[in-house]
Amino acid sequence: MIQDHEFISFKEVPGPTKEEIRCLLLCKSEVSNEDIVVDIGCGTGGITTDFAKVAKKVISIDKNPNAIELTSKNIKKHGVFENVDLIENDAISALKSIENFDIVIIGGSGGDLDEILELVFSKLNKNGRIIVTGILIETKYVAIKKLKSLGLEPKVVEVTISRGNSIGLGTMMLAENPIAIISSKIK
Amino acid sequence: MIQDHEFISFKEVPGPTKEEIRCLLLCKSEVSNEDIVVDIGCGTGGITTDFAKVAKKVISIDKNPNAIELTSKNIKKHGVFENVDLIENDAISALKSIENFDIVIIGGSGGDLDEILELVFSKLNKNGRIIVTGILIETKYVAIKKLKSLGLEPKVVEVTISRGNSIGLGTMMLAENPIAIISSKIK
Amino acid sequence: MIQDHEFISFKEVPGPTKEEIRCLLLCKSEVSNEDIVVDIGCGTGGITTDFAKVAKKVISIDKNPNAIELTSKNIKKHGVFENVDLIENDAISALKSIENFDIVIIGGSGGDLDEILELVFSKLNKNGRIIVTGILIETKYVAIKKLKSLGLEPKVVEVTISRGNSIGLGTMMLAENPIAIISSKIK
Amino acid sequence: MIQDHEFISFKEVPGPTKEEIRCLLLCKSEVSNEDIVVDIGCGTGGITTDFAKVAKKVISIDKNPNAIELTSKNIKKHGVFENVDLIENDAISALKSIENFDIVIIGGSGGDLDEILELVFSKLNKNGRIIVTGILIETKYVAIKKLKSLGLEPKVVEVTISRGNSIGLGTMMLAENPIAIISSKIK
Structure with a gap:
């Protein structure tokens, strides 16, 4: 795994998603080289970078232009820019412009999670996987x-x-903030 | 409980021990108004302040003069200075000057934990209680x-x-660092 | 603190609330000997027992007759039955029959948490404290x-x-399930 | 990832290592199809199975014959038996019989961790990785x-x-026991 400090970061953009969480997202999503992945709220680009190493294509969305710029820098730094599309837009608008896909990772939803999930559900391929990461009680x-x-x-x-x-x-243990991973597979 | 922000703090002195941990130390120690308590590594004085509200007497030890000054300020701020003795010294030397006591809380040991525990064990009253808080794997x-x-x-x-x-x-959960509470009662 | 195994328990009744959580509830509630406390969903009676040792009066409510019987046994075992009233009823009905109080601990709500909180809010004395313990994401x-x-x-x-x-x-660490403590004070 | 319930298990054999931990071990070890992996204390065979899907070869060691039998069943169930060698022996003796390897995962050490680590260190290839999982404070x-x-x-x-x-x-959160992952890479 790429370590957290190996990503370029901007103060005003959240992320990268911590190494261990990115690792678990790769496992939970069962991503393969046949999958088209959508990363909603790509932020620093940590998830985009890791998935782009495995997936057929990653479409990364963020309404924050700084996030898009930062993700662009990080995928270049880690040599995975060829199969990544970057969309600077809100999630709803961006999703409407995308045909269909196999996996969606929703890290940032700006309060529109209900509508995003509906839209995502209507566009996912057979065996599609929806993964939401949540740091807010309300998101979970x-x-x-x-x-459900x-x-x-x-x-x-x-x-x-x-x-x-x-x-x-000695060895002092420093805590990272807890994060929930909520995953569903469409049958 | 006194909340963490109600303690005066200095940047270079650790603490105060978080509210919830101070609460658990009060419970685990079963402190009453008959107990003499020794607080080793008193730091900001959070534990000293809470115990001084209940105990007969608290003897607070720290080799850092800034910690002693800070604890002094905090016990005054919270009106519990009358039954607190402050000792600016390393734990071993300070303990040698103390007769006997009922409860000891060891938050800072500077690498001398083995010797401190031996000394403490020899000076504790019947039914004495030893409580060590540890943030290092090695301390635990x-x-x-x-x-044992x-x-x-x-x-x-x-x-x-x-x-x-x-x-x-929404409500974002922010983690405090994990802390171990190791407690023993002499029978 | 009373240790968990010192409570009589029935398999079909949840609880007791773990020692450390009971300790934190005592601290967070700032219970004193002038307070009337309501314990909603008293279950095994762990919280009732601890609060009855300090409070003026505890009113304990559970719709499950086994829980009321068990709480009754536990307050007797620990010698705090004199200032405890037991009500076998659902929370809404029981609360309607109570005049006013200073502290409420809501551990079990059976899906009526919204209505219980409204009712509780209308009956709390000045400086009243509401504490909800939650093991479900939905309760939080x-x-x-x-x-809010x-x-x-x-x-x-x-x-x-x-x-x-x-x-x-060696020493194997065994995890208890995570629990949230949500507390509010009426000004 | 293979889910925990998809492994055959015996009551008297610990494991399988939980899905999320197996996932993190794959990431932390940076295992590739050129690596020879040694799994010390293979237990149920969860780690062996996951690594055998990726690695060139996995050598799995356990002194408990039930564990070896169980690992054998599980690698067959998941179709990865061809590149797995099973050794029923204590870790020290087994390691002495192995030439060299790239990755070692030490989940069970039976008190010989010091000696196992020395032996492992002497046999690891360049860029070798040592990973210890610990549920005991002492192991960590x-x-x-x-x-060090x-x-x-x-x-x-x-x-x-x-x-x-x-x-x-609603959704009740049930805790798994905490586990430490201690990893080192030989430069």
């Missing part, structure tokens, strides 16, 4: 409720990571 | 091993707290 | 949303405890 | 100390996973 609630109302059975894991920091006297 | 290991070698049965809990932070879109 | 969401809509500023902490279990080779 | 301490004494810089992460369980009223 809305994602679970909406996915779409007839899916969301699987929820909450992940808390602490990292050892070697200080003079 | 040494405390458990030494307490003294014939005690240490109880270990590791506590991870996340706090909700109300941001525009 | 509903509690935060409703408390009542003009309160809920504080949220999520607590994860692991306990050391001494096995042959 | 010994692994970190020994790896071998001149390595161990990276430590502690992972706590909770899983959502859909019950009538």
